[in-house]
Amino acid sequence: MIDTIIHSEQWLAYAFAFLMGLSMLIYGLLDGYDLGVGILSYYAKDKKESDQMVSSIGPFWDANETWLVLGVGILLVAFPKAHGIILSNLYIPVFIMLIGLIFRGVAFDFMSKSDNRHKKDWYYAFFAGSLTTALAQGFMLGSYIIGFEIDTLNSKLFIFTVSISLAVGYCLIGANWLIMKTTGDLQKKAIQWSKLSLIGAIICIALVSIGTPISNLTIFNKWFVLPNFYYLSLIPLLTIFFVLWMYLLLNKLPYSDDRYCWLPFVLTIIIAILCFVGLVYSFFPFIIPNEMLIVQASAANSSLMIIFVGALIVLPILLGYTFFVYKVFHGKTTDLRYD
């Protein structure tokens, strides 16, 4: 299979599919943790605690959200035919997500700047916007997996499950971000949140992993065929291993010198990547499950080449300064201040 890809003229389409998948994954991880923190902010005990939570993501959220623009941008530019179908099928959930993103994004700034009468509303908007965004994205992911055939009861249940799963996943990575970035009471709380989310995530991953091959016969055949099944079982086995590791670790945290406070966050990233790989394997080489192949949706090659060359030059620089920003704001969160 790989052979045919390299020797065909279509490698560019696959390269863009890779880039798009990568941006979506990075988006899910990065905006995932800040949306998760947003959802969890509902459980902060007072203003000080929610301010601490908001501060931990303050310098990052803008750039995190840009990965969504890049992912959708690549879909728009490289796969215009799929873009039209996907987005017109998802007209209402996309809209709901955008409203969520709008409130979540502006709440960051309004909560610290607006007058006291309205401050509370913006804290609430921050939570509600984050939750709405997460659920809408889960809805979109679920509809996408089943190829937008959302009429039957089963598919509705499936979409609902994926929707909740994504929100729970965001809570998990958000809680683990807080474990890494905070200390004291809030950190202890975050560990509890993380445990609860982890249990939720285990149930969700299991449900989605079972539901996906059942709802889609092609996927079933891709996974449950010998000998592929032996290699593929590595993905769920590794997932189970890392999940167990995280669970045991969470029971021991926090260590007195705050050793390993970063580890749950890293483990979440690994688990997310494993889930993502499983998802990609299920669909490849389709860009819209069962309907449209990556190569069918691809735009004219000459224009794509221009972007591809640009992307190759710009992406390393981009990753470089993203790394720089994370280094600047490395370590435990302090109060965010301009001066």
Added chain:
Amino acid sequence: MDVLELSRLQFAANITFHFLFPSITIALGWFLFFFKLRFNSTKNVKWMDIYFFWTKVFALCFALGVVTGITMSFQFGTNWPGFMNTVGNVAGPLLGYEVLTAFFLEASFLGVMLFGYRRVKPWVHTLATFLVAFGTTLSAFWILVLNSWMQTPQGIIMIEGEAVVTSWFEIIFNPSMPYRLIHTLLASVLTASFLIIGLSAYRVLKNGHTKILRSTMKAVIIVAAIVTPTQIFIGDLHGLNSFKHQPQKVAAMEGHWETKKGAPLVLFGIPDQKQKKNHLSLEIPKLGSYILTHDFNGEVKGLDQFENEHPPVGKVFYSFRIMVLFGLLMLALSWLGVYYIIRKQEFPKYYLKMLFFMTFSGWIPTTAGWYVTEIGRQPYLVQGILKTADAVSSVPSAHVSITLTIYLIVYAILFYAFISTIFYMARGATDKLSNKLKEIDLGDRRSAAVKISS
């Protein structure tokens, strides 16, 4: 209303609301850079007061710009699939380069600029400020290249209903690009200038004069006094450029119904699209021809040359006059300010009040100008290549009505919150910070900051 009208209204609402904020941030970033450089060279911490106050405004505008901008990027697919299907080979790379070269740059260094003052070396902070300003401008560049190309397309051939690129150089340097780019950037300078002057005037009116507010106002009034006439001049060149490439747009702007030698300049009137004439019009004979052709008897194409292919006249005609009116108002106000500066007089109260009323005045001509250029391109989405009606999606119009209604409600809430927060911030702004900073040795801010926080 059908799905076309609803989608157009929704796009107009989204982009109008979106552009309010970039029209501030594009130039405000450079003003911030200027304030930072003033601080670096004078070591007067009062400049940092000004800097920090305006970074807060910048942060707020930037956030609003980002979230409303994301909405735009989805609209292409949800409401206008025909756009990418027809000219995706041109629009795709331009939008792609915007995201890759500009969006990430500004969004990443924004964090350092806003919250990194105590965490990075002073020069890195100055550099971050520069990169944010540079990123926003670069982003404006790519978008304006694309928009200009939609007005004056070239460098492509159409094959089976799809634009195929023949020359990127011709696409990027299309005939209207330099004019539209400069005209828009200067519009942003004026919008940000009047925002800074107006809000500073408000602070003076509320809390009394301070030296630093006066220095800020002086510097920015001088900028406005120079940029306003420059903008009028560039606008005129831009108009001549449109006259050459999109004469139907200029005919609608000027209210010229018939092709004429020695066409008048219509100062005001009420265009009537049914009767194809202007009511109650106030005209200066032959001046229209002179402005457009530099000859009192030059021939000016009228709307009669573009039967059914010309834009709705009224909207373009009125928008154009609103833009010009505000340009003249800004000219008068900024020059009056320079008069007081030269005479070394305090700004009198009535003048401060006028500036206060003009705080957000930049938005009006900027928006009106965009209406001229965008409505003036109708019925085309890409001039001569793709009609707007052929690009719209088949989403049920009920869906679009719902989303449009909610967008309008959300935008109304955000608009109210934005304006009231800006004035709230201005009322609360004080010089406390610089008093606090004074105690810290300027040369070693970083380690001092660490000491204070630990």
